[in-house]
Amino acid sequence: MAGREDAKKLGLADYEYDEIVKTLGREPNHLELGMYSVMWSEHCSYKNSKPVLKRFPTSGPRVLQGPGENAGIVDIGDNLAVVMKIESHNHPSAVEPYQGAATGVGGIIRDIFTMGARPVALLDSLRFGNPDEPRVKYLFGGVVSGIADYGNCMGIPTVGGEVYFDDSYRDNPLVNAMCVGIIRCDRIVRGKAAGVGNSVMLVGSATGRDGMHGASFASEELSEDSVAKRPSVQVGDPFTEKLLLEACLELLQNDWVVGVQDLGAAGLTSASCETAARAESGIELDVSLVPRREENMNPYEVMISESQERMLVIVEKGHEEDVRKIFEKWDLNAVKIGTVTADGMLRILENGTVVAEVPAKSLADGAPSIKRESRKPFYMEDIDIDLSSIEIPEDLNNVLLKLLSSPNIASKAWVYQQYDYTVRTDTVVPPGSDAAVLRIKGTKKGIALTTDCNGYYCFLDPYEGGKQAVAEAARNLVVSGAKPLAITDCLNFGNPEKPEVYYQFEKCVDGMAEAASFLGTPVISGNVSFYNETKDNAIYPTPVVGMVGLLEDVEKRCTMEFKKEGDVVVLLGDNTDELGGSVYLKEIIGLRGGRPPRLNLDVEKKVQDCCLKAIELGLIRSAHDVTEGGLSVALAESCIAGNIGFSGEIETEIRPDALLFGEGQSRIIMSLPEENLSLFQQLAKELDVNITVLGFVKSGNFKLEVKMKGQNVGKVDIPVDKLALSWGNAIKWKVEN
Amino acid sequence: MKCAVIMFPGSNCDIDCYHVLSEVLGQPAEYVFHKEKFGPGDFDLIVLPGGFSYGDYLRAGAIARFSPAMDSVLKAAEAGKLIIGICNGFQILLEAKLLPGAMKRNRDLKFHCHDVYLRVDNDETPFTRLYKKGEIIRLPIAHGEGNYYADVQTIEKLKAENRVVFTYCDRDGNVSDAANPNGSVENIAGIINEQGNILGMMPHPERSSEEILGNTDGKRLFESILRHIEGRTTYGR
C-alpha cells in the first residue's frame, strides 16, 4: 500500500490523497497512486482552471463537438466539418527544443485523426526570449527545426502561426501547435469505450520508458533540476506516425469501430480511463499484453509511459482480426489488451492477476477542483504613462525602418520557409499574409486559419488583452475574406497558485469570452499550460487564440498586398492617440507600460462586417489589419508584399508618432479601384463605419505625410526596396549571427 | 495515358500527383502500394512521388528502393516506360542507381520551402517538350536533402550528353551561387538517364499545375508527357 508520504512525492496534496482513500474505501497501492498522480496533475485534470473555463461560450449552430473531446468540430456545410485543436509543449521544448517541439506536433496531429479527420494544416504559435542571446537562438532554431521535421515528414502543411520575442519568455519559451482537419460529418468518431464485451486494442508503436511523468513535469515550475528529469522528454518518430495516420483513417472507414483515443500525456492510464468515463463504462486490461520496446517494464511503467505514436482503439467484439490486418498492412502493431466492462472500473491485470482497480470516472474527472485566490497585480496600478513627456523623434523614417526590423514585426519567412506549406496543394494563401487560406478540393469552399495573441497587452491589461486576442484573430480571417467560425485556445500562464497570476488568467478568459460571444465564435477546444515560470520570472499571460473561418467561395479570398498602381487606399475604422503597449513605446522609446489600446467590440464587429461585405461584393483588391507597429507599418507591409509604393497624407489632430505607430484597434487598410470608391463609401455608411481615404498605390516610395490644420507635422518617405530589406532579413541576421 | 503513382510508406505527395494526373489532366491514374508488383506494360507513366519514404531515416530514398514495387519499376524502366521521380522520388531513383549521383543535406542544413527559378536546359525529353530550351520557369521546392552530388567525370558526362534538364537560376536566368537553394553541384535541379525515359527532379511540378495555386509552370511538364505518350500511341508503333 502507498501512504500519504508517497502521495506527496508524486505531487498529490493531502486533501487529494484523502479524496482517493475515500473514493476507493481503502488505501491505494503504488500503481493506483501513480495513476491518480498523473491524472490529477494540472496538465490532465485542469483542476486549477475548470471553473474559469466554464465562462467561455462553447455552443453555436455550427458546433458539432465542443470542449471535452480530443478536438472540437464545426460544420462547414456540404456534409463537411473542420476539426481543430491547439496544444502546448512548453516544458519539454525548454529542455530539448528539437524533440520537445517535434513531439508536440506529433501529439496535436493525433488529436485530430483520432476523431477520424484527415489533418490538413498545422500552425505554430511561438514565444522566445531576446534573440540576441545564444541560448535563445539555440532554443528558437531547435524548436523551428523540430516542428519542421515532424510536420514536413507527415505531409501536413504548416501554414501559419506567430513568433514573438520578449525577455519574459527567456527561460520559459512557449511552443503551441495547432492542427486542423477535415472530416465528413457522418464519420465523426469519439473517444468512447462503449459496449460491454467490446475489445480494447492498442495500436502503433511499442511501449518504452519514455516520458515517465511527463504530465506532472508539465505541471510544475521549471527549475535547476528539471534537466535531471530527462526521461520526460521523448523522441518523436514522424514516420511511424504517418503510418499510424493512414492506418487509422483506413480503420475508421468501418462501422464496427466504437471509439478511438490517442495516447498522450499520462499514456495508457489516461486513454483507458477517459474512454471509459465518457461512455460510463469500465475497462479491464492486462499490461502483460502490451507490446514493449524495453525489457523488464513493470505495470507502473507500462501504465504511465508516454511513448509516442500509439492509439487505443475500441472495436466491436469479433473484429480484432480485421483491425490487425489493417495495421499489418502499414507494418504496425495492433494487439487486444482488454475488454469493455459494465462496472465503471479501470481494472489493470498483469498476467491475469489484478494489480490495480479504481473507478475510471474518479481518475478521469474526479480531481477536486481548486478555487484559487485572485488578486490584481500591483504593477497594474502603475502602468499609465504621461505621453506629453515623450518627445516626438525627429527622424520618423528611421523609426519606421527600426520598427520594421524589430523581430516582432519583421518577416517570419526564416521560420515558415523551413516548413513545407505547399504539400497537399491546397494552400491558396501561403504564410506571410494575415491568415492562411486553404481550398477544399471537391467543393467551392475554403477555410482561413490564424493564431493570435499579444501577450504584452495581456500583461498590461489582461481583460483588454484577452478581448484583443480574439478580435485580432477574427480580423485576420475577415481581411482574408473568411467568416470567423470558432476558436481553439491555448492558455499559457505562470504559476496559478500565485494570486496575481490567477487574476491574469481569470481576466484574460473573461475578455476572451466576451469577445468570443460578441463575435459569434465559440470556443470548441483548447488547452491550459500553467507554471510557465522560473524563479519569480513569469511569462506574460499568453492566451493564444487559434481561429478558423469559412469562405463559401474560395475564389473570393483576399490578400494584404497592394496590387495595382492607381488604386485608392482607404482606412476602415478610426485612428486613435493610443500609444500604450505599442512596439514603438517599448522598443524605440524604451518605455514599458501604458494602457494597451481599448477595444470597442461594437465598432470592431461593424468594421469586420463591412470588410467582409466589401470583399464578398468584389469591391476591393487588398485588405490588411493594423496591429503591431501601427498604421505606417501596416501600410508598409502592404507595399512590401506587393512590391509597389504608396503615396498619401492624413489630416489629423493626433500627434504624429501616435498616428503613425500607435496600435489603436479595429482598423483595416484596403486598396480598391477608384471606380469602386463611391459604392464602398455607401456601404460603409450603411454599416455605420468610418472610412478615410489615405492616398494611392504608386510605384517607387512609401510616402505618408501627417498634417495638422494643413501644416506638415511629420512624414515618412522611403523607397520600398529599402523597407523590404529591413523587414525581410532582420530575423535571419539576428539568429544566424 | 495510364499512370501509376507509387505509394511508399512515408510518401506524402502521392495524392498531389494523383490529383494532377486524374483531375487536372483527366488521365486514368492508379496508386500502387509499395508491397505490390505490376507488369512492365501496365502503365505508360510511373511517378515516384515526394515525401519521406521510411522517414528518410538512413538516407533519403535508401530503404524505399528495396520495395517490391521498385522491382517492377526497374522492369518498366528497362522496357522504356516513362518514369519521373519528384523530390523524394528523385532520391529513390539515385539510390536505385537508375540515375547517377547522390543526394546530401542542403548546405545550410535547413529545409527549404519556397519558389525557385529554373532554366530548362533540355527541351527534347518526353518530359519537357512543351518548354523551350533556355526558358526560365518558376516551381516550388520543399526539401531538406536536395544537395545533388556526383563526381567530376559524371558531371562532365551528364553535360556532354545534354542530360541536365533543369538548373537553378535567378529570375533573369543567371546561374549563380545565390540562386542555388541547396548547394547542388553546378546548380543541378533535375537530370535524365541515358535512354531518356527516367527523369529525376527536386522541384515539385505537381504543386504548380493549377491557376488557383498561382502558378501553372509545372502543368506543362505533365502535358509534355501526355503529348509524348499520345503521339506515340496515335502515330507510333
Next chain:
Amino acid sequence: MINAKIHVRFKSGVLDPQGTAVKGALKHLGFENVVDVRVGKLIEVKLDAADEKDAKEQIKSMCEKLLANPVIEDYSFETQNLEV
C-alpha cells in the same frame, strides 16, 4: 595535431526511430539474425593542439556544450595524436 573520434548516441531506453527503420530494412533484405540496430553520430574533430590531455578537456567541453544534448544523448570519444 590531435584527431578526436566522438560517438554520440541516444541514451539507452530512448526511442531510436532510425535504428528501428534500419533494422526493419536489414531484416527485409534477408539479414534475419539482426537483433538490434542503433544509429548515432560519428563526429571527427581535428584540433590544432599539441597536448593530448588538453585536447581531451576541450573535446569534453565541446561535447557538453554543443555536440551532444545530455537530456537524451550520451557521448564518448578517443583522441589520437597525429604527430606521434
Next chain:
Amino acid sequence: MINAKIHVRFKSGVLDPQGTAVKGALKHLGFENVVDVRVGKLIEVKLDAADEKDAKEQIKSMCEKLLANPVIEDYSFETQNLEV
C-alpha cells in the same frame, strides 16, 4: 552475439555540410583551434551469430547493400564477440 560498430563517413573530397556547420559553431563558441570537423554515422548492429568471421561477412554485405552509399560514403567497422 556479435556487436558491430560501423562508421560511415563522407569520402574525402565530398563536402560535408554538417561538418562545416559544426566547425563554424565550435569556432563561434571559442574553440578557435578546430581545424576540421566531419560528421558521419555510427551504426551499431547486434547480430545473433556465433562466428565472428561469418558476422564480418554479413556486416560487410549490409554496408554495401544499404548502410553506406558508395557514391559519397566510405565505411569501416569493428566487431566484438559479446559471448567471449
